[in-house]
Amino acid sequence: MSDHKQTNLLKKLLLNTRHKSRLWAALAALCTGTTLLLISVMIWWNFRELLYGKNQNESLGSTYMIIGKQVKDRDMGKANATVFTQKEIDSLKLAPEVQDVGVISSNRFQVYAKMGGKLAFATELALECVPDKFIDKMPADWKWEPGNQNMPIIVSSKFLDIYNYAFAPSQGLPQLSESSVKSIALNLEVGQGEKMERFTAHVVGFSDRIESVLAPQSFIDYGNRKFGNGGVKESISQVILKAKDPSDTKFGDYLKRHDYRTNPQNLRWSRIRAIVEVVTSATGILALLLMGIGTLVFILFIELTIARAQHSLTLLLQIGYGPRFVSGFMIKRFLPMVVVTELVAMLLTVAGQVVTSNAVQTQGLVLPLVPGWPVWAALAVSTSILVLLVSRSISGAIAKQ
């Protein structure tokens, strides 16, 4: 068993205290490498969190787009020329970059909207619905059940812009704010003849994503069943897609091959994510290189220390000290340095995460204050590898004596 005096004697013999600057340089390189590694993993993970995470940043990472089949001259007049089959929808789910697919159902029954007062008008109305998860700003009262007299609708914010900036000034009508539109009640007459039902519709929200008038799915299904003449699935003429990176040429080629059309603007999606991935990969590689060099310098320092103490080491083994005992003594001296280095790197990374989290908060984005699990995993793996390398190099160097 090693006591304090014995430890001091062994230190005197085995740990040459000269050249401490080399040890500090090795530890600094190791610490810098580890910090860079952890920070590059942290950056990579934070971008993933921002782009695909469960927080409020989801729309950052994906683009939503509505696609339909191109209407061609030869197909004009054909009833189901632009209708999607279930097979085509299943194929879309597997298309490059596509993360989710939602069908857009439209009303297969007559809807007549009327409003009195200064803004009096009456018009036929086309309603559509999408699965709730595709709605960008979900209103709190977005639900309808058969028997409900009040019907919520969501209107494209572009429609309001067209009214406010084009239609209203040209007709001498007042411009309307979003809240004032929400307070307007529309009288809807749904269906014809004896089956006709009346509802009061309110605009409950505006969508930047879907350029249409949306009604709850339950209402469209109810209307199509009661007043329409066909199932919902048989009449899917548009589909909403959630795509990871629409600028991917594979995705563009897929749309082209199947004659699907969408807003071409969507396909010019910035390649910022690709750039971020390249930058984090490059930083990661640099960090690994630096860490490798740091580890190498540190291990060389240990081996140099052992080589310098070779005479004492040999004599210690000759007077009865076991190689395992001496290795254990050396490992106990060097491993805490590795652990402290890793801890410093971790603290710097945690500080970096806190700063990043606060910085993105001002942009309205949410990141956790604590680094994600890949950072901890990288720390665990790098520490384990370092501990293993240091232990093996010490045991190996001592066994050679």
Added chain:
Amino acid sequence: MQLSLQEVIPVPLREKVNASKSGVWKTTQTFNKGEYIFIQAPSGTGKTTLVHILYGLRKDFEGVVKWNSTSLCTTNNETLAKLRATSISVIFQDMRLFPELTAWENVDIKRRLTNTVTEQQVSEWFDRLGLGDKKNSMGNNLSYGEQQRVSIIRALLQPFEWLLMDEPFSHLDHANIAKAIALISEVMNQHKAGMILADLDENNYFPYTQTILL
């Protein structure tokens, strides 16, 4: 613990061994527990080589050397270290002290490994061998005679069944030899240990049970 040698030939001395007759090399010898063996060896016959082989420092030999059933050729360093700390002790011809440690530290580093002798007892042994005032002298500042006495004390600080000695008194005067013999005999008796002493000339330092010409 029994020591046996079977047809041992040190590789560097092969030609010399083949050309001459020896009581150890190329023979079969068995030394039993508690025996006092004196190996008389003229210069160049491999006296130090023999001590180093028996202590497991050299493996460049043919034949078999066994401590009980443990063959030194196949023993790993860990087992060897255990053997050196608990069963076999040695007094090297060249003393082998740590030059960067004091006389006391040279002894203390061994004492703290084995923990069989108290600090007070070691201090007493220093006084007995005339080293009381040399405790704080650095290893490399001691005379050969002082180094040899420190080396003797260091060899006695552990449990052992065999004490190997290679010209243990070569740098000592008669008075100091007598003191060292007395101390060694006392500790040998305590441990009921055997010894192998290799030296150039015939002597009667200890009551040998066997004298062999190398």
